[in-house]
Amino acid sequence: MLVYAGVCSHAPGITGRADQADPMARDGLYRAFGEMREAIAASGAEALIVVAAEHFANFFMNNMPSFAVGMAEFYDGPIEDSAWLGIEKFRAPGDRDLSKRLIAEVMQTVDLAYAEEWKFDHGIAVPLHFLTPDFDVPIVPVNINCQGPPLAPIARSWALGEALRRAADSVPERIALIGTGGISHWPATPDSGKINEAWDRDFLDRWCRNDKAALLEYDDATVYADAGQGGFEIRTFVTVSAAASSAPGTVHFYEPIPIFAVGCTTASYDLTRPPR
Amino acid sequence: MLRAADEALGSGVRQATMSTCGGSRPGVPRCVLSLYYVQKFLFELNRSEELQTSYWADGRAVLDSYTLTTEEEDALIEPDIGLLFHLGVNGQILMHFAALHQIEWQDYLQRMRDGIETHGPVREGVYAVTGYEGTHDPGRGPGISAGSAEEGGSGAELAERPGRGTGISAGSAEE
Numbered sequence: 198m199l200v201y202a203g204v205c206s207h208a209p210g211i212t213g214r215a216d217q218a219d220p221m222a223r224d225g226l227y228r229a230f231g232e233m234r235e236a237i238a239a240s241g242a243e244a245l246i247v248v249a250a251e252h253f254a255n256f257f258m259n260n261m262p263s264f265a266v267g268m269a270e271f272y273d274g275p276i277e278d279s280a281w282l283g284i285e286k287f288r289a290p291g292d293r294d295l296s297k298r299l300i301a302e303v304m305q306t307v308d309l310a311y312a313e314e315w316k317f318d319h320g321i322a323v324p325l326h327f328l329t330p331d332f333d334v335p336i337v338p339v340n341i342n343c344q345g346p347p348l349a350p351i352a353r354s355w356a357l358g359e360a361l362r363r364a365a366d367s368v369p370e371r372i373a374l375i376g377t378g379g380i381s382h383w384p385a386t387p388d389s390g391k392i393n394e395a396w397d398r399d400f401l402d403r404w405c406r407n408d409k410a411a412l413l414e415y416d417d418a419t420v421y422a423d424a425g426q427g428g429f430e431i432r433t434f435v436t437v438s439a440a441a442s443s444a445p446g447t448v449h450f451y452e453p454i455p456i457f458a459v460g461c462t463t464a465s466y467d468l469t470r471p472p473r
Numbered sequence: 474m475l476r477a478a479d480e481a482l483g484s485g486v487r488q489a490t491m492s493t494c495g496g497s498r499p500g501v502p503r504c505v506l507s508l509y510y511v512q513k514f515l516f517e518l519n520r521s522e523e524l525q526t527s528y529w530a531d532g533r534a535v536l537d538s539y540t541l542t543t544e545e546e547d548a549l550i551e552p553d554i555g556l557l558f559h560l561g562v563n564g565q566i567l568m569h570f571a572a573l574h575q576i577e578w579q580d581y582l583q584r585m586r587d588g589i590e591t592h593g594p595v596r597e598g599v600y601a602v603t604g605y606e607g608t609h610d611p612g613r614g615p616g617i618s619a620g621s622a623e624e625g626g627s628g629a630e631l632a633e634r635p636g637r638g639t640g641i642s643a644g645s646a647e648e
């Protein structure tokens with residue numbers, strides 16, 4: 198059963214360049230992550246699905262799946278240098294059997310790759326650093342290719358979200374679901390630090406209204422022009438929208454923090470309230 | 474989009490690349506754009522401490538098993554971060570290569586800017602295909618593509634989109 202649905206940023210600077218950020222902004226973001234951790238714990242979640250957009254840690258253009266789901270007993274990370282990312286090496290628990298049941302249900306409507314081996318990069322490691330710092334909640338990683346075009350159209354991310362919801366509701370475990378990614382950003386390029394706040398706020402407005410038509414309006418050429426390559430990661434947010442099934446959303450924190458290279462965000466859907 | 478980017482690449486760039494092609498392995502095509510293999514090498518290097526050890530010991534020998542041009546091989550040995558970015562290497566791979574070489578963050582960003590300044594717009598890959606936005610050159614201003622705009626490609630059209638450049642934080646230049 199799905200008991201929590203939210204989104205957050207995952208930029209490596211959030212932990213790796215923490216000392217270079219405006220302390221007020223950084224501490225505000227960290228507090229927001231803390232509140233998200235508490236909300237997930239309060240939901241009684243027994244497992245956490247993380248819909249991420251990894252960055253060539255496991256998946257590469259030699260064999261690039263549009264969608265992949267982890268099916269392992271454990272996941273090691275971070276794949277990046279620990280000092281660079283500011284996160285110590287860890288082993289996060291998985292739940293192979295739960296993954297298998299979720300995958301089987303998702304596959305009824307959405308084609309997937311699965312992976313019995315998966316090393317977390319910052320796309321998952323940064324959120325977990327804040328949300329399950331004791332690594333006491335089994336993780337089911339889900340990846341959407343947002344790096345190596347051609348990318349699956351955003352409508353397919355919506356379909357994935359609907360399938361994940363159906364799958365989560367089909368198992369007895371209490372399931373939390375988060376999507377992680379940037380909104381507008383130009384990560385790891387000369388334009389790192391540029392953030393299109395107006396575009397981000399418009400996107401988050403659509404996300405909170407959970408307006409399917411408005412969310413599926415985006416195409417990659419426009420997204421790239423207005424929101425950079427990092428904007429392709431809105432797929433993870435859109436997947437969570439679909440999974441939340443018309444529930445209303447709230448942005449708990451949004452602030453452009455240039456040294457973190459993204460408009461830092463936490464937001465969630467209220468699954469207990471009737472759809473808008 | 475793709476066609477515009479293709480035109481933006483232009484025959485001049487292709488010929489320049491052809492003339493710098495090398496490679497000594499028998500049976501391997503000598504004059505191909507091999508961005509894929511540059512990135513494949515960096516992807517594998519980022520994942521494998523064993524490969525990193527071999528790279529430090531004898532980089533040329535390691536690179537021999539990848540289909541690379543002389544230009545690419547030299548850039549990977551140097552390392553020439555600016556040239557690698559110009560060639561089209563994805564920053565999500567390149568930033569770890571820079572970190573491996575103890576190049577700190579602001580220096581990494583500057584080297585990419587210098588690479589574009591020296592070599593021109595990104596030649597291939599995700600940034601080139603979609604019309605690379607450009608550098609922080611205040612003379613160009615936001616929203617002007619450093620890539621295909623001059624060629625009358627997609628960048629120029631995109632630059633005319635209303636609302637572009639507004640509400641954009643200038644970013645790391647301010648830090």
Ligand SMILES: [Fe+2]
Binds near residue numbers: 207250252320378379
């Ligand atoms: Fe990312």
